[in-house]
Amino acid sequence: MTDYLWLWIVLGLLLLVGLGSALVVPRLRGRRPDDTSGPTTAAPPDDGTAADAGGDVLVEEPAAPALETPEPAAGRMVRLRDRLARSGSPLGARLLSVLSRDTLTEDDWDELEETLLLADIGTGPAEELLEALRTRVRVLGVREPDAVRELLRSELLKVVDPTLDRSLALERPVVDGVTKPAVVLVVGVNGTGKTTTVGKLARVLVAEDRSVVLGAADTFRAAAADQLQTWGARVGVETVRSEREGGDPAAVAFDAVRTGSTRGTDVVLVDTAGRLQNKAGLMDELGKISRVVTREAPLGEVLLVLDATTGQNGMQQAKVFGEVAGVTGIVLTKLDGTAKGGIVVAVQRELGVPVKLVGLGEGPDDLAPFDAEQFVDGLLG
Amino acid sequence: MFNSLSDRLTSTFKNLRGRGRLSEADIDATVREIRRALLDADVAVPVVRQFTAAVRERALGAEVSGALNPAQQVVKIVNAELVEILGGQTRSLQLAKTPPTVIMLAGLQGAGKTTLAGKLALALKEQGHTPLLVAADLQRPNAVTQLSVVAERAGVPVFAPHPGNTSDADAETIIGDPVGVSRDGVAEARAKQHDVVIVDTAGRLGVDQVLMQQAADIRAAITPDEVLFVIDAMIGQDAVTTANAFAEGVDFTGVVLSKLDGDARGGAALSVAKVTGKPIMFASTGEKLTEFEVFHPDRMASRILDMGDVLTLIEQAEKAFDADEAERMAAKVAGGEDFTLSDFLVQMQQMKKLGSMKKMLGMMPGMAQMRDQLENFDEREVDRVQALIQSMTPAERENPKIINGSRRARIARGAGQTTAAVNGLLDRFGQAQKMMRQMASGGAPAGPGGMPAMPGMPGMPGGGKKSRGKQQPKKKVKGKSGNPAKRAQQEREAMQRALGGGPRKAAPSGSAFGVGAGKESEVDPKDLELPGDLGKLLGGGR
Incomplete structure (x- = not known):
């Protein structure tokens, strides 16, 4: 190792000088990353069952005097256990466990956990979901594994939230009295299917009688612009592209949006090059694209294309792309395979970015709106 | 950011200090942490189960309970087990006795097959082979064009008789005749005396019966010497299903892990190796055609466990650093000379060539305690420091002591920053210099273990008080260049x-x-x- 003395020295120096200043300089990005891996606390989760069950009860209570329907004894037990579960005190928790025996075996729980893990939901969220579920099972006194599964389903459904607005923001914005096209920027890591998604989306929009312009801002990958152009040509949509390979993607994106606004196009779809989220230079480039485009027209949507096969790294992708480009929605592609895409549950939970579209195959019209119930059934199936 | 397994295990074992033996519960906690680390790295659930069972067995053995530092011992066991699975049967590319050697690439869509075809062709070409690329991906629009471009970049001929999906053809049907193209491609290679043929096939899902059959047909038609399964390093639990489907469909002979330059921990490697028993042969680590390397099981193990990847760090550094420069520097430090700002500037510029500073620092062992700071480390900080140094005169860089008040003001103006920034830099540099001196005299940090003492805290007055001068004569100067x-x-x-x-x-x-x-x-x-x-x-x- 002494051979690498120089390397250590340089690194050490860098660390001192570089990091030191990072510490001295006020932390602009002082956002502490949420520790998803942290041990699950005994405290009831804010958005989990306990709170929600609590909500139900609270609604019940004021209604009770008006209706004067005596509740069944079981219901009272439920309420009592619920209060104990929510009390947060160790005594309450102890009492709860005495009052309600957990009739499910550890194997049942392990099986449930495995289902979640196999769907790529991740250890942290899976543990939290199950912890909430355990409390709820105790409160409700459920004994059947199937019923528990049903509870888990509703729990997941709550996280995915079917009521969320998942439509694309395609309203044409008005800037200084001029109607601009709605701009949709499509971003993601390499090989998730961005270009294909843009192509499919163009078809959907054309089918909805909207005029579309495509921007081939993927100037890096060989023949990416050709690929997009092929998609566009099929539905008679023009593709704005750079004359040469390796041109400035921001310029292409800008040209596309400008072309769209001079022609009075409804939507401009901008395809970007795949980039791994840990490449600072490429992420800066993406920041530039979004900045430059915004000068011409505000971004209506920034869609992050996530591959359903992606594992825990999907979270990191969503975080970084969200930071750089302000992701407003996720397109989950390749969902027609065996992959479940459970990582988006974690993503939506943590970042609040909903899945808006799903890619279901290689056919040109295989882009579908996201269906929360189907998705959750898929996760548990 | 997740803590590394070794940190977590250390905290698990912290309470045990002083107690002689590990109890069953301790082992349970350990195994739980290992399980979690593996799952967080996307290792498939069934594989994790088997793996933890194996580790548990070994952990119960004497080697752990008797160890002075059980956490390290357990990590060592886990690492060894991982390396064993990952590198159990490493082997090289099998070349045909009578050329051409036929290599077929298969995988999911977007795994990176076409790019890999180019990388493989380039690497083979550099080894003196004459590869021919065959464009059998007629499915994806313009995949053939992409392969042609890649081939051109690699300076390798491409065989693409069919233009592929370029028009308004419906992608749901099978386009062209990839089986025929592959067969013709091999025949073409034979005719034109190419000794390696690389057949790039379309991406397909494991559940797609039609396309899997097509892949099997291609395989039957060209009887490849190697079928490489290309898999994305960030794939999750689906890795096992996919790998099995492909093992069944095309019976691949080796695995290539792509997109390893990302920050995914790549547990899929372990899953695939364990489930299919096929060796992982190559790793694809970037978008450039040269960014392609032999798979290193040991590094992958560290990566899955999220331990610092020292070897990769060193290797990357070597690629970017000027050997002479490095030697000069090492000699300088070893010789007790002071490290100047201009040296620092040069080193920093070379360092920047390596890419993300955050990543580099993250790879340093013992950086776990500083993860939060690292997270908040602004890459541009380096540029600012560089601007400051570049605003100094050569004399000032050699001897920062001469920098007085008016010079400070001038430097700050030149760099577009405040005098406080100049002061800060000079202060920290002074400390660093002092530390360098200590290090030079007190001996180099001995490997990964030695480092943690150093980056204790920025602004600490001269790191670990190592005995001075004692080891000085031992300082090695040899072998650096x-x-x-x-x-x-x-x-x-x-x-x-x-x-x-x-x-x-x-x-x-x-x-x-x-x-x-x-x-x-x-x-x-x-x-x-x-x-x-x-x-x-x-x-x-x-």
Whole structure:
């Protein structure tokens, strides 16, 4: 190792000088990353069952005097256990466990956990979901594994939230009295299917009688612009592209949006090059694209294309792309395979970015709106 | 950011200090942490189960409970087990006895097959082969064009008789005849004397019966010597299903892990290796055609466990650093000379070539405690420091002591920053310099373990108070310059081995031909020369 003395020295120096200043300089990005891996606390989760069950009860209570329907004894037990579960005190928790025996075996729980893990939901969220579920099972006194599964389903459904607005923001914005096209920027890591998604989306929009312009801002990958152009040509949509390979993607994106606004196009779809989220230079480039485009027209949507096969790294992708480009929605592609895409549950939970579209195959019209119930059934199936 | 497994285990074992033996519960907690680390790295659930069971068994054994530091011992066991699975049966590319060698690439959509085809072709070409790329991906729009472009970049011919999906054809139907194209491609190679054929097939899902059948047909038609399964390093639990489907469908002979330059921990590697028993042969680590390397099981193990990846760090550093410069620096430090700002500037610029500083620092062992700071480390900070140094005169860089108030103001103005920033830099540099001196006299940090003492805290007054001067005479100056080249050479040799044992040799049994003997002697020296050339090239180059 002494051979690498120089390397250590340089690194050490860098660390001192570089990091030191990072510490001295006020932390602009002082956002502490949420520790998803942290041990699950005994405290009831804010958005989990306990709170929600609590909500139900609270609604019940004021209604009770008006209706004067005596509740069944079981219901009272439920309420009592619920209060104990929510009390947060160790005594309450102890009492709860005495009052309600957990009739499910550890194997049942392990099986449930495995289902979640196999769907790529991740250890942290899976543990939290199950912890909430355990409390709820105790409160409700459920004994059947199937019923528990049903509870888990509703729990997941709550996280995915079917009521969320998942439509694309395609309203044409008005800037200084001029109607601009709605701009949709499509971003993601390499090989998730961005270009294909843009192509499919163009078809959907054309089918909805909207005029579309495509921007081939993927100037890096060989023949990416050709690929997009092929998609566009099929539905008679023009593709704005750079004359040469390796041109400035921001310029292409800008040209596309400008072309769209001079022609009075409804939507401009901008395809970007795949980039791994840990490449600072490429992420800066993406920041530039979004900045430059915004000068011409505000971004209506920034869609992050996530591959359903992606594992825990999907979270990191969503975080970084969200930071750089302000992701407003996720397109989950390749969902027609065996992959479940459970990582988006974690993503939506943590970042609040909903899945808006799903890619279901290689056919040109295989882009579908996201269906929360189907998705959750898929996760548990 | 997740803590590394070794940190977590350390905290698990913290309470045990002083107690002699590990209890069952301790082992349970340990196994739980390991399980979690593996799951967080996307290792498939069934594989994790088997793995933890194996580790548990070993952890219960005497080697752990008797160890002074159980956490380290457990990590060591886990690491060893991982390396064993990942690198159990490493082997090189099997070249056909009678050329052409046929290599078929298969995988999911977007795994990186087409790019890999180019990388593989380039690597083989550099080894003296004459590869031919065959465009059998007729499915994805313009995949053929992409392969042609990639082939052009690699300077390798491409066989693409069919334009592929370029028009308004419906992608749901099978386009063209990829089986025929592959067959013709191999025939073409035979006719034109290419000794390696790389067939790029369309991406397909494991559940797609039609396309899997097509892949099987291609395989049957061209009887490849190697079928490489390309898999994305960030794939999650689906890795097992996919790998099994492909193992069944095309019976791949080796695995290539792509997009390893991302920050995914790549547990899929473990899943695939364990489930299919097929070796992982190569790793694809970037978008450039040269960013392709032999798979290193040990590094992958560290990566899955999220431990610092020292070897990769060193290797990357060697690629970017100027060997002479490094030697000069090391000699300077070892010789007790002061490290100046201009040296620092040079080092920093070289460092920047390596890419993300955050990543580099993150790879340093013992950086776990500083993860939060690292997270908040602004890459542009480096640029600011550089601007400051560049605003100084050469004299100031050599001797920062002469920088007085008015000079400070000038430097700050020049760099577009405040005098406070200049002061801060000079302060920290002074401390760093002091530390360098101590390090030079107190001996280098001995490997990964030694480092943690150093980056204790920025602004700490001279890191660990090491005894001065004691080890000074021991300071090694040897081997600094030669080593990077040597290492690069070794790396290259490893690649060469992996690609099937170096440049194609003329038939060794030349004499058997009798007449051919004369010809043989002509070819021989040229062949023998090649590796030497390569070595020279590498030695001089980087």
